[in-house]
Each structure stands twice: as C-alpha cells, then as structure tokens.
Amino acid sequence: MEDNTKPSSYLDDPPNSRLFLVTSKSITEDTIRDHFSTFGEIQDIWVVKDKHTKESKGVAFVKFSKSSQACTAMEEMHGKCLVEGTKPIKVFIAQSRSSGSHRDVEDEELTRIFVMIPKTFTEEDMKETFKDYGDIEYCIIIKNKLTGESKGLGYVRFHKPSQAAMAIENCDKTFRAILAEPRTKTSTTENEYFGNSRSEHMANESGMSGYPFSADNNYTSGDMWNSDMITRCLMVSSRAAITQEQVYSLFDLIPGMDYCEMQRDQYGFSKGQAMIRYNNLGSAVYAKEKLNGFEYPPGNRLVVTYVDDGEDRTSPVGKMAMQLVAAQMMSMVWNGPTGPQLMKTSTGYTPVATSQKPRVQTDVNLPPVKKMAPSDSVVKERLFVIFNPSPLPVDVLEDVFCRFGSLVEVYLVPGRNVGYMKKSLTNVRGHTNIQCRTRDLNDMTCYMTGRT
DNA sequence: CGACGGGACGC
DNA sequence: CGACGGGACGC
Numbered sequence: 300m301e302d303n304t305k306p307s308s309y310l311d312d313p314p315n316s317r318l319f320l321v322t323s324k325s326i327t328e329d330t331i332r333d334h335f336s337t338f339g340e341i342q343d344i345w346v347v348k349d350k351h352t353k354e355s356k357g358v359a360f361v362k363f364s365k366s367s368q369a370c371t372a373m374e375e376m377h378g379k380c381l382v383e384g385t386k387p388i389k390v391f392i393a394q395s396r397s398s399g400s401h402r403d404v405e406d407e408e409l410t411r412i413f414v415m416i417p418k419t420f421t422e423e424d425m426k427e428t429f430k431d432y433g434d435i436e437y438c439i440i441i442k443n444k445l446t447g448e449s450k451g452l453g454y455v456r457f458h459k460p461s462q463a464a465m466a467i468e469n470c471d472k473t474f475r476a477i478l479a480e481p482r483t484k485t486s487t488t489e490n491e492y493f494g495n496s497r498s499e500h501m502a503n504e505s506g507m508s509g510y511p512f513s514a515d516n517n518y519t520s521g522d523m524w525n526s527d528m529i530t531r532c533l534m535v536s537s538r539a540a541i542t543q544e545q546v547y548s549l550f551d552l553i554p555g556m557d558y559c560e561m562q563r564d565q566y567g568f569s570k571g572q573a574m575i576r577y578n579n580l581g582s583a584v585y586a587k588e589k590l591n592g593f594e595y596p597p598g599n600r601l602v603v604t605y606v607d608d609g610e611d612r613t614s615p616v617g618k619m620a621m622q623l624v625a626a627q628m629m630s631m632v633w634n635g636p637t638g639p640q641l642m643k644t645s646t647g648y649t650p651v652a653t654s655q656k657p658r659v660q661t662d663v664n665l666p667p668v669k670k671m672a673p674s675d676s677v678v679k680e681r682l683f684v685i686f687n688p689s690p691l692p693v694d695v696l697e698d699v700f701c702r703f704g705s706l707v708e709v710y711l712v713p714g715r716n717v718g719y720m721k722k723s724l725t726n727v728r729g730h731t732n733i734q735c736r737t738r739d740l741n742d743m744t745c746y747m748t749g750r751t
Numbered sequence: 752c753g754a755c756g757g758g759a760c761g762c
Numbered sequence: 763c764g765a766c767g768g769g770a771c772g773c
Contacts, residue, residue, distance in 0.1 A: 310766090319764085319765065319766095320764095321763080321764050321765095322764095343767095345766080345767060345768085346767095347764090347765070347766070347767080348767085350767095356764075356765090357763095357764070358764050358765065358766095360765080360766070360767095389763095389764080391764095393765075393766090394765075394766095396766065400765095401764080401765050401766095403764095413758070413759065413760090414758095415757075415758070439760075441758095441759065441760060444761070450758095450759090451758095452758065452759065452760090453760095454759085454760070475757075475758075477758080479759075479760085480759070480760095482759085482760055483762090681755095683753095683754075683755085685752090685753060685754095686753095712753095712754060712755095715753070715754070716752090716753065717753055717754060718754095719754085719755095
C-alpha cells in the first residue's frame with residue numbers, strides 16, 4: 300500500500316539522504332539553505348510549522364540527492380549556530396517516512412556496511428579496497444565456523460557515516476554494498492545449516508567427550524593406517540577444499556553414521572581430512588567401498604581408509620568373519636532380488652520389497668515415495684541440480700525428489716545439464732548436501748540454493 | 752564446466 | 763527537549 304507514485308516518495312530515495320534538524324523557531328528556510336547548500340544538491344527544505352498559527356516548531360527537514368551529502372552535512376553542521384545568539388542546532392539523518400519511528404538514527408547504524416566479496420578476499424584485501432572511501436575501523440569476513448572458509452560476505456566499519464555512504468555509492472557494484480543492519484537484532488534471514496543439529500545429535504548419541512579420538516590426536520603416526528584393518532571408523536582425505544558439511548552429507552548417504560568431524564590443525568584450519576564413524580561395521584565397509592575413489596566434487600578423488608577404532612579385531616579368523624559379513628551385506632545391497640532399496644532395522648540393513656519397480660537405481664537409501672505438492676503451490680525453495688553426463692527424465696526425477704516432500708515441480712533448464720527441484724516447504728539444510736550416483740553412472744550433484 | 756540472483760555477524 | 767507539507771502526477 301505504499302504509494303511510490305506519489306511525488307513525496309522520493310524523500311526516502313536514496314535511503315538516508317534526508318536530514319532532520321532541530322533548530323530554533325526563528326530559523327528560516329533561507330537560513331538553512333545558506334548553510335547546507337554547500338554540502339550538495341538540496342532537493343527540498345521543509346520547516347515544520349504549526350498548522351493553525353503557522354509558527355515554526357523549530358524543526359526542519361533537508362533532503363539531499365545523495366546520502367553522502369546528507370551525512371557530510373550532518374557531521375559538519377551538528378552543534379553549529381546558524382544565527383548569532385540562537386542555540387546550536389542538532390542534525391540527524393531523518394527516519395524514513397515509512398518507518399513511523401521518531402527515534403534518533405545513530406551513527407552506529409550508519410557506519411557499517413555489508414558487502415559481498417570474492418571468497419578469496421582476505422580482510423586485508425577488504426581494507427585495501429574500501430580505504431578509498433574513508434578511515435576504516437575494521438573489516439570482518441563472515442566465515443564458516445567449522446572450516447574457516449569465507450562465505451563471501453563481510454562487514455566494513457568506517458568512522459563516519461559519510462564514509463560508509465561514499466563506499467556504498469561509489470564502490471564497485473559487484474560488492475553490492477549496503478548498510479549493515481545493527482547486530483543486536485539477531486537476523487533470521489538464513490537458516491543455519493544442519494551443522495548445529497548434527498553437533499547436538501552427535502553429542503547425544505555418541506558421546507563425543509568419551510570418544511577415544513580427539514582433534515589433537517595424531518592419526519598419522521603408528522600403525523593406524525593398516526590397510527588390512529576393517530573398522531567402523533573411516534578417514535577421508537581430499538586434496539581439494541572440502542567442508543565438513545560436504546563430508547557429512549556424503550557419508551550420511553550411508554545410514555548409520557554417528558560421528559563425522561573435520562580434522563584441523565592447531566590453528567583450526569582444515570587439514571583436508573575428516574573422520575567418520577558408523578554405528579555398525581557393514582555401513583563402514585559399504586561407505587569405504589562406495590566412496591573411496593569417488594570424485595567429489597567432480598575431479599577430486601576422495602581417499603577413504605579404515606582407522607583403528609580400538610575395537611576388537613583380535614584373531615585373523617575374527618577378521619575374516621567380519622569381512623565375510625561385510626561382503627554378504629554388500630552383496631545384499633547390490634544384488635538383492637528387489638533392488639537397492641534398504642531399510643534400517645535394529646540389526647542392520649535388509650533389502651526391502653517395493654511394489655513399484657524403480658526406474659532409477661541409486662546407491663543411496665531413498666525414503667518412500669510421497670505425494671507431490673499441488674502444482675500451484677508457492678515455491679519456497681529450489682534445489683539446483685547438476686547432471687553428468689546428461690539430465691535424467693523428468694518422471695524419474697519426480698520419483699526421486701518427491702520422496703523428500705513438498706515437491707512442486709521438476710524444471711530442467713533447456714539445453715543445459717542443470718535443473719531445479721522446486722519445493723513448497725523449506726528444509727533446514729545447508730549447501731551441497733547430496734551427491735548420488737545412479738547405477739548407470741549418471742551423476743547428479745545437488746546444491747541447495749537460496750530461497751525464492 | 753554448469754543457472755540465477757544473491758545477503759548477515761558465537762553475547 | 764524535537765518528526766512529517768505543498769504540490770500536481772508521463773507511455
């Protein structure tokens with residue numbers, strides 16, 4: 300219901316380009332113009348007067364064409380006397396007309412900008428980039444707290460509002476600089492990925508504190524890499540940068556994972572290795588078999604090895620028995636009479652008879668088919684999917700992705716190997732958390748993208 | 752490799 | 763303490 304067509308709507312455009320002055324009843328529009336026109340193009344001056352008596356209320360609004368002009372005028376003119384003998388004036392950035400608030404806008408809200416930066420940017424790079432616009436108090440890059448990698452977003456705090464405004468107006472548009480929202484307002488723009496719930500989950504289910512390995516153990520010493528060993532614990536190594544969420548998502552495709560943690564050096568940097576533990580041997584064997592040498596992301600070969608978990612692997616006979624069990628299980632998984640679908644039971648995983656014959660066989664444990672959402676549902680989330688070598692048929696994709704609920708539509712970008720799975724509900728999930736490889740070697744790499 | 756359009760901080 | 767007019771509206 301905002302009437303942006305009204306000529307008055309320009310008063311908030313651009314944001315923070317209008318000043319609120321507390322002067323004296325005797326100060327006129329002309330006096331204000333005399334003092335403020337040096338700071339930039341004044342679009343409007345309005346001295347507030349009583350409707351009936353026409354007497355000035357001692358306040359005024361000054362609209363500049365740019366926020367930086369308004370900010371500079373505020374910084375220069377606040378506390379000055381416009382006329383000999385009158386009280387010093389107060390100057391604030393005016394609240395936007397739509398806000399309805401009359402609270403003073405504080406410098407705190409006007410000196411910090413929020414920018415999108417290349418993931419490779421350091422805080423020094425940011426300083427170097429934004430110092431052209433004024434004195435920088437600090438630069439902060441938002442990083443993934445688990446891996447330390449940049450999220451490509453950052454804050455720059457300047458000393459003066461005019462400097463932040465200059466940065467917003469004049470920096471390269473690719474930074475998409477805007478004023479940062481004050482931090483105390485706990486923003487809820489983005490769901491936190493499942494890293495949080497995972498931590499809780501693991502703390503509950505596997506008792507991380509009691510786990511024999513901790514981050515400061517040295518896994519690379521001793522005979523812990525004995526390749527004969529079969530355990531529930533796996534180590535995955537990656538040359539390319541890979542996040543904990545990615546590792547988690549990948550190994551969580553095999554049911555039964557109860558622990559997954561990136562190994563870090565003493566500075567908290569990822570070492571390109573992660574530890575995974577399953578709650579049963581079969582899952583670990585299966586995971587190693589399926590994911591060792593797996594390209595993730597494509598082109599990056601993962602190496603998966605067993606890690607000594609301190610459990611009994613006493614006699615060679617016992618080891619053979621375990622291998623036999625594992626082999627049997629894998630055989631069931633892959634050659635079971637009803638296909639690759641698995642169902643979790645208290646003792647492990649058994650093939651499940653499904654009435655419908657799946658058109659696509661995956662190496663992941665798919666949930667049962669669910670009804671699609673009505674096709675006119677509002678799309679709340681899209682899953683971006685990359686296919687290799689070529690897209691799967693739409694009906695197959697519907698069969699696969701409806702199982703995760705609220706699927707509205709499968710959309711394949713014409714002529715491209717990419718598509719979107721549109722969903723009417725949002726999952727609390729992160730990025731890049733599915734990669735499934737179908738039996739016919741069609742790869743699908745799925746990335747969560749932003750909400751619509 | 753890849754489309755599109757983005758967005759948020761450990762008190 | 764100190765907060766929201768007047769004017770006229772464009773493919």
